[in-house]
Amino acid sequence: MDETDPRAARRDPASSAGGFTDLATSPFRIDRDRIIASPFFARLGGVTQVVSAAGAGLLHNRLTHSLKVAQVARAIAERISGAGESAELAAKLGGCDPDVAEAAALAHDLGHPPFGHLGEQTLDRIARHRFGLADGFEGNAQSFRIITTTDVRGPSASGLDLTTAVRAAVLKYPWARLHRPDPHPTSLPNPPRGAAEPEDAPGTGASKFSAYVTELDDFAQARLPFTGRIEPWQQTVEASVMDTADDIAYAIHDLQDFHRIGVLQHAPVAAELGEWLDHALELAALDDGQLSAEIRRPGRSLERMRRRMHHKDAWIVDDDAFAQAVGRVRRELVDGLLADSFDGSIEAEQATAAFSASWTSRLVDGVIVASSPSIRSGHVSLRPAQWHEVQVLKFVHRRFVLLRADLALHQRGQAALVTSLVDALDAWLQDRDEESRLPRRLHDLVELAHGEYSLVARTAPGLLVGATGERVQGADAIRGLARGRAVVDFVASLTDKQAVSVLDALSGRADQPWSDSFVL
Template sequence: MHETDPRAARRDPASSAGGFTDLATSPFRIDRDRIIASPFFARLGGVTQVVSGGDSGLLHNRLTHSLKVAQVARAIAERITGASESAELAAKLGGCDPDACEAAALAHDLGHPPFGHLGEQTLDRLARHRFGLADGFEGNAQTFRILTTTDVRGPSAIGLDLTTAVRAAVLKYPWARLHRPSPHPSAMAQPPRGAAEPDDAPGTGSSKFSAYVTELDDFDQSRAPFAGRIEQWQQTVEASVMDTADDIAYAIHDLQDFHRIGVLQHAPVAAELGEWLEHAVELAGLDDARLGAELRRPGRSLERMRRRMHLKDGWIVDDEAFAAAVARVRHELVDGLLATGFDGSTEAEQATAAFSAKWSSRLVDGVFLLSSPSTRSGHLSLRPAQWHEVQVLKFVHRRFVLLRPDLALHQRGQASLVTTLVDALESWLLDRDEVSRLPRRLHDLVELAHDEYAGIAHAAPELLVGATGERVQGPDAVRSLARGRAVVDFVASLTDRQAVTLLDALSGRSGQPWSDSFVL
């Protein structure tokens, strides 16, 4: 069945068969309900956003982040549909339903593995180099795999049986690493954000993508109703709403977190922003070599970011808007929120909440729809003032949180843990004497992946290539790919604590024989 209306549900009339009963009647509300009922959604409460926060409740995890992204996404969608001009344009482009946007926002991080982006990078490296999986691991593609394949809570026990619109709305990077669409967006003169190959890994495909080779049929089906409405490589309007909401939440809430725990300090942030504002002309005159040599000095990192913005985002970057954004962030973040350290008092909590509310409102008010956007933007964009402000807020987070040496030390340990866990699970899978005692879920994932790769080898063998581009052939090679994908699926479905507990058990450090560490 092929549909021409992207609002259509893509559900069999008997989708409540097998005892599965939906409480809602709206198809997009049904999607939302199925997502929040999924154990993959529940596990996000134990998955790192930036750093592990323990049980303090002071730091966002992937669950609280997703809830806030959903809140922002719904607000944006309601603004679009509430204005006749933007509502009409959205309809022409395929629609913008607030329930669909909220559902996609709730689902957007389901595929994130333990330990945040660090876990994602580690699993990608292992998937490609250890298991020969050309499309490796990517959190967005893992989300799409969960929704369409590995979750079993939908009526068919294969995925969640979501509507076309919501499945398309989670495709933040609507292409595969190598194979879809054709021509591939990585070959464009100005590739969409995330579509270019990594500078240090030419020939490996896009650095960001939203579908593995195992989900290409689902990908094609989800995108088909939007053909002729948007470009092949372009996000749907609802995906663009989700993406923009994610950017807004990330830019604001992570700064909040690290202020509350005392990591984001007033003095270094004030020095960086203040130095650039006072000496912008002189800094702009430095050559790239000297700028790179002086990056430890205040103002230099911000100047380097300004130059990179000109290289990548010339469609919107403007020096006056950039300077105004730096000044606003200095006034409201540095001279406002960070001027008084967080001490847990009512006043401090109120100041943090007011900062978040004010910035959320300002940024959401800055969204608008474009009929013909740049390849670097979705159809939904922020106006220049707010767009530059988001870039500066994200710069502060990256420069003064993500690049801290103590965080690097913490993350290197987590990368080692993920690597050792993958080693241990692969060894167990290869142990013929112990294969009958595998965790049942891992066993099921191996069978699922084997069926998928065997089907591809039969129907579209050209899609099965190794990490270095060689053709994958023969039953042993198919079994090897299946083992690799199953181990990656299994590890990616754990919480931070489950990953630690499972490794303790596998390495003999746990004195307790029974553990729920691998039960999803």
């Protein structure tokens, strides 16, 4: 690899100089090694995928999920780079190096807070409504903040000093919540996936995004080598590989998990898919009101998803392909894997492994590279048959796991825990008598965020707006933003168990001084 290649440039030009020892020689392999060595990566072993990792040894956590995404991403990238036509197209679009795709996959979940997506939603609400941070909290943006700013183990002690290509590949949603790029993708008639504003919060910016205002310089630098090759709102090819691999792993492995622990049951899944297949025409004839009124009856939820796909993804959705996908999932998941309960036997383990291997191979074989994809898709995507199959697999997970009342009960408690933890830490930060006894990590995060927001206020004051769109001005307001970002950074860096333990200590419930290290 030519070190003068702009894709191989590092955040800090001096970061590959003496004083810091890397074992690999390829710049992209160095990035992979730095990510794996990061404590932010190690903590993912204690962070929820769906159900809390603390008490469920059979379930995926964010670490095992990231390793599987990396495995799939590398396989996809090797296929693309090893095939003449797709390799040539990928090169024109900016490149597809397997090491870059793998590194991005390993890094893509670094920013996930305790309790997974539930923690992410809670911290976003707190960041915007309590601290007035217009760009709130987002797991993808937090991952980018970690690799460019808050992880101090790179040679410059500011981020990991990763190459341009890897930083760009981590940008799954290559825009900020509100400001970049200009024009912002939320203004497009049919925005990219994730760029639309939340239906219940108009005016708040994109639902998903990958950079806060404090990291916009790093964002611009990472995207610069791809100018003119891809649209400002498009993923790089390597980011698209990572995104596709994430979808594949998510669609398969969570179903495995909940089959293993007996949550995903044969009867309700069979009824839902079977009813739709047997009565698709009758269900399609129902008006939306009647469908909603009957939503608890089998087949209705799947029909509603089919209609939603037509609304959002008309570029690819096809009713015949959808029906074939439902049929395949019924044969291989319902009549196959779920037909027998998981009892820990050799046969059950082999059936689970065979299901995972078969589906992973099929979906990876369905990957294609497109020169002019839909705005709703990256340059790397799945063929229509496999795309519909992923949607059906994800539907089963959402309908029969995520929407369970017992999981909702559990998650409401976790949301309350995160909220209480933020309240307690914020109160500690504002207690002048206790300032000298703050955790050093929290103190350093406040100083870091204060420097960042002060710089933005001097150089790009138009970017500093509150959660309701008002300009943020004055020293006290800047300190308030910095305090909020620091608390959010601190809480987001904890594992599930650490979050519980820190709150117990702050609430006086711990029976002894809590000494387990909780700093990164």
